Amino acid sequence: MSKPFPDGAAAEDQTGRFVVQPNGRPRPLSPHMQIWRWHVTMAASILFRVTIGAASVGAILITAWLGAIAFGPDAHAAATDFLSSPLGLLIGFGLTVVLFSFFLNGTRHTINDTGNGLTPKTSNVLSWISVIGPVVLAVAFWAALMGASA
Numbered sequence: 511m512s513k514p515f516p517d518g519a520a521a522e523d524q525t526g527r528f529v530v531q532p533n534g535r536p537r538p539l540s541p542h543m544q545i546w547r548w549h550v551t552m553a554a555s556i557l558f559r560v561t562i563g564a565a566s567v568g569a570i571l572i573t574a575w576l577g578a579i580a581f582g583p584d585a586h587a588a589a590t591d592f593l594s595s596p597l598g599l600l601i602g603f604g605l606t607v608v609l610f611s612f613f614l615n616g617t618r619h620t621i622n623d624t625g626n627g628l629t630p631k632t633s634n635v636l637s638w639i640s641v642i643g644p645v646v647l648a649v650a651f652w653a654a655l656m657g658a659s660a
Contacts, residue, residue, distance in 0.1 A: 610644035611644040
């Protein structure tokens, strides 16, 4: 395996981006994916950022739906037909996952902001809850929603 940096890179670095480990190998001060192992806290962080983009798409859809209401009954009927189609229901389910993700990740961040939940074990548990919890809650919500409409 080749070294990620040429010999002496840390010694010659004037930017402070590298550090020499105790074994003498230069490493970047901020680890990247080739050095840092994958972890659930990383997944929780990345998924939370993805949900922000999905929420933006949801905001556009809600704006379009409100616009359809403003344009009259025919436009509203077309929007309602789309939202009740399989694709519309899938989008609705995805936006429900986004909503629960915001709730659970916001709770996780609030706990962390108080100085709690920062140990590796607690951080892992909170991260797993924020990764898996939105899907579980969305399935339960839609099951109750479909059961109520039957």
